[in-house]
Amino acid sequence: MRLITVAGPPSSGKTAIICKTAEALQAAGISVGVIKFDCLSSGDQVTYERRGIPARTGLSGNLCPDHFYVSNIEECLDWGLQSGFDLLISESAGLCNRCAPHIKDVCAVCVIDNLSGVETPRKIGPMLKMADIVVITKGDIVSQAEREVFVHRIRQVNSSAVIIHVNGLTGQGGHELGRLLKDAAAVDSLQGKLLRFSMPAALCSYCLGQRRIGADFQMGNVKKMELG
Amino acid sequence: MDNNYADMMLEQLFCEHPHAREFFGAIGLSALPEGQTLGNTVAALDEELLLDVGIERHDLLRQFRDYMAGMEQLRNQQQAMVASVTVLGGHDKSGNLENFKLELRPGEVTCIVGPTGSGKSRFLADIEWLAQGDSPTGRSVLINGTVPDLARRYAVEQKLVAQLSQNMNFVMDLSAEEFIRLHAESRMVTDPSAITATILDLANSLAGEQFIPTTPVTALSGGQSRALMIADVACLSSSPIVLIDEIENAGIDRKRALELLADQDKIVLMATHDPILALMGQRRLIFKNGGVASIRSTSPAERANLALFEQMDARLTMVRNALRNGEEIAGNW
Incomplete structure (x- = not known):
């Protein structure tokens, strides 16, 4: 089975892109399953299942979504293997822009949208910088010049990724993305595999439930701003 | 190096x-x-x-x-020359063969007509994808008469098709001058200042109302935005093909806009049902049921009608201007 990690800022169009691509793949006789990682709630499992795409949802609640994801991805892979999919896609939102969900030797996709502005590529960390494929959405509503500048800005932070435009509404580009995904490397086990980059660090008193503000209550991994 | x-x-x-x-x-x-x-x-x-x-x-x-x-x-590779794009017919949604060989050359305007869902978008997608019989329509695309290097499919910097549509807006918070300059720099042109000035001049010559270089792009009127987009695509976009989804009538010299793109050696494909625009093209592709049903060259008789439609359009423009000026629309127009 092939495994694909898809990540991107909230509302960038990940679910729409996965739906369109999965439909194109299924039309070509390739079975696809989806694992959706979210924080508080998600109706996307229904969205997928309505399109005949088997899906499971994981809600991280008050845990760091990235840490929750990496603690569960192995079991998700097993679910995919047992279900007999040709291709399993994990979808997770990069909520802090420093998210780093991509795994070495596992095809990594970052979805980012043209409407988010040309500064956005600079604001996103390993999720974009270390992706193999960068999917740009919402290109149909901004000018050609902005699309070209946006591509250039992505190139500045990721010089080797394949960059592809996909329209989440019409599905244009989904067929082309599907071709890239079906050639991804097969993965039978994630045991011992490496994340491409370390996840955002945590473990301070606030991670453990502290709610009071003030230096006396800050312990562990604490970093201070330089205000000049 | x-x-x-x-x-x-x-x-x-x-x-x-x-x-x-x-x-x-x-x-x-x-x-x-x-x-x-x-x-x-x-x-x-x-x-x-x-x-x-x-x-x-x-x-x-x-x-x-x-x-x-x-x-x-x-x-x-500022100008990777594309001297021709050839599309070899595939089949429509029912599997009927299209049986055509269409050669598109720089400076030509080809119009695309047909109802929604008739396959216009898929046709353009086939060109962008450099289809080799491996898209749902079975069409093939040749560049300069030969099968292109398929690595180009995923080379976003060498995209074949630039797009202009009515749904497009500027979302960047920059002045017109800063905006074009930013685009020029990302394209690695040798003299960004000169090309920026050229584009702003051209845009102003297309737009009915003038704008100044320091006008924010988000504050441009519909016509000014469209004019700036067209001038920018003509001069700065690397893509040899320009796809236009209708040019609205709002305060822009549409004829000059098309001429500008053709002068810059773009291959222009335009989805339009506007009689004047459609007849300005060298030919029309007529879409039905997901396929090209026929290809019609603009005949001399049609060209003669174009002149007539332009007169009608000029009269309507006069009425529009009169309305704008608060005049009474009575008497013999």
């Missing part, structure tokens, strides 16, 4: 390659200390800082080299 960037002093590197400084700014390393070679500077970077920006030390130099090579390539 000397690619040993690691041995170059940082200030020399930034001086010779201004876009190198931009790379480090984009990565999140804008305040690199000068006075060292790039290699030593990177070696001395704080581990904590690298963790924060999310890049590994060994990967940083590799990314930089790839980026510089890409930019160099962009500079050198």
Whole structure:
């Protein structure tokens, strides 16, 4: 089975892109399953299942979504293997822009949208910088010049990724993305595999439930701003 | 070409390659200390800082080299010449063969007509994808008469098709001048100031109402935006094909806009049901049921009618202007 990690800022169009691509793949006789990682709630499992795409949802609640994801991805892979999919896609939102969900030797996709502005590529960390494929959405509503500048800005932070435009509404580009995904490397086990980059660090008193503000209550991994 | 960037002093590197400084700014390393070679500077970077920006030390130099090579390539292939694009027919949704061979050349305007869902978008997607009988329509696309290098399919910097549609807006918070300049710099053109001035002039010659270089792009009127987009695509976009989804009537010289694109040797494909625009093209592709049902060259008789429609259009424009000026629309128009 092939495994694909898809990540991107909230509302960038990940679910729409996965739906369109999965439909194109299924039309070509390739079975696809989806694992959706979210924080508080998600109706996307229904969205997928309505399109005949088997899906499971994981809600991280008050845990760091990235840490929750990496603690569960192995079991998700097993679910995919047992279900007999040709291709399993994990979808997770990069909520802090420093998210780093991509795994070495596992095809990594970052979805980012043209409407988010040309500064956005600079604001996103390993999720974009270390992706193999960068999917740009919402290109149909901004000018050609902005699309070209946006591509250039992505190139500045990721010089080797394949960059592809996909329209989440019409599905244009989904067929082309599907071709890239079906050639991804097969993965039978994630045991011992490496994340491409370390996840955002945590473990301070606030991670453990502290709610009071003030230096006396800050312990562990604490970093201070330089205000000049 | 000397690619040993690691041995170059940082200030020399930034001086010779201004876009190198931009790379480090984009990565999140804008305040690199000068006075060292790039290699030593990177070696001395704080581990904590690298963790924060999310890049590994060994990967940083590799990314930089790839980026510089890409930019160099962009500079050198400013005009990758496309002398013709040939589309070989496939089949419609019912499997009926299309049986056509269509050759599109720079400077030509081809119109695309047919109801929604008749396959217009898929046709353009086939061209963009450089279909080789492997898209749902079974069509094939040749560049300069031969099967193109299929690596080009995923080379976003060499996209074949630039798009202009009615749904497009500017979303960037910049003045018209800053905006075009930014685009020019990302295209690695040699004289960004000159091309920016040219584009602003052209846009103003297309738009009914003038705008100044310091006007924010988001404050441009519909006609001004469209004029700026057209002038920009004509002069700066690297794509040899321009796809236009209707040019609305709002305050823009549509005939001149098409001429501008043709003069810049673009292959123009235009989805339109506007009689004047449709007859301005050399030919029309008529879509039905997912396929090209027929191809019609604009005949001399149609051209004669075009002149008539233009007169009608001019009269309607007069009425429109009269309305705008608060006049009574009575009497013999």
